Amino acid sequence: MAYILLIKRRIEMSHLPLPLKAALDEKLADSMDARQALPEFTPRQLFGAVQIAGKVSAVIGMRRAGKTTFLHQLRSERLARGVPRAYLPYINFEDERLAGLRAAQLGYLVEEHERQLPESRRRPRVTWCFDEIQVVTGWERFVRRLLDAGDNELFITGSSAALLSREIATAMRGRAWEVLIHPFSFKEALRHDGHRVPTKSASLPPRERGRIERAFKNWLGVGGFPEVQSLDTASRHRLLRDYVDVAMFRDVVERHGTRNVAGLRLLVRHILGNAASTFSVEKFHASLKSQGFAIARDTVHQLLAQLEDCFLVRTLWMEASSERQRMVNPRKVYPVDTGLIPIFDRSGRANTGHALETAVLIELERRRAEVTYLRTPSGLEVDFLARHEDGKMELIQVCADASAPDTAERELRALSEAHETFPKARRLLLTLTRNGLPSDAPKGVRAQPAYEWLLERWADR
Numbered sequence: 001m002a003y004i005l006l007i008k009r010r011i012e013m014s015h016l017p018l019p020l021k022a023a024l025d026e027k028l029a030d031s032m033d034a035r036q037a038l039p040e041f042t043p044r045q046l047f048g049a050v051q052i053a054g055k056v057s058a059v060i061g062m063r064r065a066g067k068t069t070f071l072h073q074l075r076s077e078r079l080a081r082g083v084p085r086a087y088l089p090y091i092n093f094e095d096e097r098l099a100g101l102r103a104a105q106l107g108y109l110v111e112e113h114e115r116q117l118p119e120s121r122r123r124p125r126v127t128w129c130f131d132e133i134q135v136v137t138g139w140e141r142f143v144r145r146l147l148d149a150g151d152n153e154l155f156i157t158g159s160s161a162a163l164l165s166r167e168i169a170t171a172m173r174g175r176a177w178e179v180l181i182h183p184f185s186f187k188e189a190l191r192h193d194g195h196r197v198p199t200k201s202a203s204l205p206p207r208e209r210g211r212i213e214r215a216f217k218n219w220l221g222v223g224g225f226p227e228v229q230s231l232d233t234a235s236r237h238r239l240l241r242d243y244v245d246v247a248m249f250r251d252v253v254e255r256h257g258t259r260n261v262a263g264l265r266l267l268v269r270h271i272l273g274n275a276a277s278t279f280s281v282e283k284f285h286a287s288l289k290s291q292g293f294a295i296a297r298d299t300v301h302q303l304l305a306q307l308e309d310c311f312l313v314r315t316l317w318m319e320a321s322s323e324r325q326r327m328v329n330p331r332k333v334y335p336v337d338t339g340l341i342p343i344f345d346r347s348g349r350a351n352t353g354h355a356l357e358t359a360v361l362i363e364l365e366r367r368r369a370e371v372t373y374l375r376t377p378s379g380l381e382v383d384f385l386a387r388h389e390d391g392k393m394e395l396i397q398v399c400a401d402a403s404a405p406d407t408a409e410r411e412l413r414a415l416s417e418a419h420e421t422f423p424k425a426r427r428l429l430l431t432l433t434r435n436g437l438p439s440d441a442p443k444g445v446r447a448q449p450a451y452e453w454l455l456e457r458w459a460d461r
Helices: 002-014 018-032 067-080 103-116 139-148 162-171 186-192 206-222 233-256 261-272 281-290 297-309 323-328 338-344 352-366 405-421 450-455
Strands: 056-060 090-092 126-131 152-158 176-180 277-279 313-316 331-335 370-375 381-387 393-398 426-431 445-449
Touching: 018 090, 018 103, 056 067, 067 090, 067 126, 067 152, 103 139, 126 139, 139 152, 186 206, 186 450, 206 338, 206 352, 206 450, 233 261, 233 297, 233 338, 261 281, 261 297, 261 313, 261 331, 261 338, 281 297, 297 313, 313 352, 313 370, 331 338, 331 352, 338 352, 352 370, 352 381, 352 393, 352 450, 381 405, 393 405, 405 426, 426 450, 445 450
Parallel strands: 056 152, 056 176, 090 126, 126 152, 393 426, 426 445
Antiparallel strands: 277 331, 313 331, 370 381, 381 393
């Protein structure tokens, strides 16, 4: 049977159309050419392992967040360790010349690469980087086969969470490792702009603190997408709108065959225009229905899941003791990046608090935490309950300005009540600036500007 499958693959490869073969040859040759410099990049910092032996690393995240650049970063690191460029092939499959390429034809890449490698008794491992590989139908079988062959490192990227959670989970049989790339963190944005990143942000002199606080406020407004960092406001907003449109049409409409495009647009505008707010599918559906807009409730559920799959939005469930209780309570919804908030918000408010809360949630996702929001028995809300991979927990309250006594009392009381249910959790109150801190915080509560928390070393938490 294995022999028959091998013959079948070779027949399919022998019928590789000349335009496809030419495109693959060009991409492979360019990636192996030591004379071509790798793209410049701002190094990304990820929490946890990027690679596990015997597994393919699936680099996922929203489009334009920096997944492709991260693959080049991995290649650059191996070049620095002495691995020849020929052993670091990179193929981007999101190319119109590769339309119609099938997984069975991908074997041509491996055979052609092997043919071009120089003769050597001691060869380093080949690091294959496949960008946006999900556009190739049946790619999972090819990746698994290449992994089973041994002596290969495999990194693949995709713009949909389904790349890992549904497709790879089945096809890779537990042999995939998720690597999540979000837009620039505050620390990465500082480095990208050429700013010095302080090692101890809690003890900065006034002038340096002022510089960091100005940069932090700017980052909250601009967001972290790499391409928009140096653009003027009008150009930045236009590009970010394009990002949203591409996510909707390429990763939702085309990928899932979504027909209700008007409903999708309304849902996106509602969520991105109401960052850090509670969202009920039932209420949203009822609102559309009252306006004479025809859309099924199940369709709204599906669209929300698809928007989260492509990482445009993030949703947060309420902490609950049972699945039923969790399902009947509304979720909170956030954009994947704070730069999207001023584009879609129509309230005219600054919305600094919503941007700050969004930034904290995305940072918790970067730190690979499992996050919910919490309501105390008296009805007070705590923004985040974070469960980290090392077993530690954090109760985090986000408030742009907690300097007023009544505001501080409310925020701290919510943390205190939540701590009764989760006594082992560390309590944090994060504000926009040092001037927004409460005049006094009870023992056991750490009150600090959010930028200090964002810049601190994770090991020092």
